[in-house]
Amino acid sequence: AQSVTQLDSQVPVFEEAPVELRCNYSSSVSVYLFWYVQYPNQGLQLLLKYLSGSTLVESINGFEAEFNKSQTSFHLRKPSVHISDTAEYFCAVSAASYDKVIFGPGTSLSVIP
């Protein structure tokens, strides 16, 4: 079975500062990894995904995540955050062999002006 840990439940950060949201997973099989974002009063949407190949994955709005197989991590980073990045961020894992998708508890990012 898979599980996902997001150690930071809340992360406050000043505007234009860098941020890292941590995600660790456990699985006995190969997995695909995802980050989803939920803006206030909106539904969840995909931010980025790691399937295979390069360990560094980028999204269109400046976020990036690095897959580290030895540390079973998939941390999300952004070098300079904006007010509009205030949201809940969820890490998720999907086994390559079947269809279950498991989410972490989420990290609430608050960007302070």
Added chain:
Amino acid sequence: DVKVTQSSRYLVKRTGEKVFLECVQDMDHENMFWYRQDPGLGLRLIYFSYDVKMKEKGDIPEGYSVSREKKERFSLILESASTNQTSMYLCASRPGDRGNSPLHFGNGTRLTVT
């Protein structure tokens, strides 16, 4: 664009009532999922379905059942609603291609059981 539609945005039900939450997707996806979202707990998988009439229990299936009679529709049923089932319920779908496609979510149904 994939559209996942949940029939109700808000629902208020009484303890003991039978509750139906409906979800429809328009992209012919094989896989459909029901999650509940609670503060501090993230999204927890209740049930998922990988084909018509097929279902698998997720991590918290107790008190819930599901129905998938048609490919596009996946219903969540609370046989006898209880106050601890007050939550945000999210439906999602994706193609059945061995796990590498992202989920597409509906806007959610906020259920209050009094």
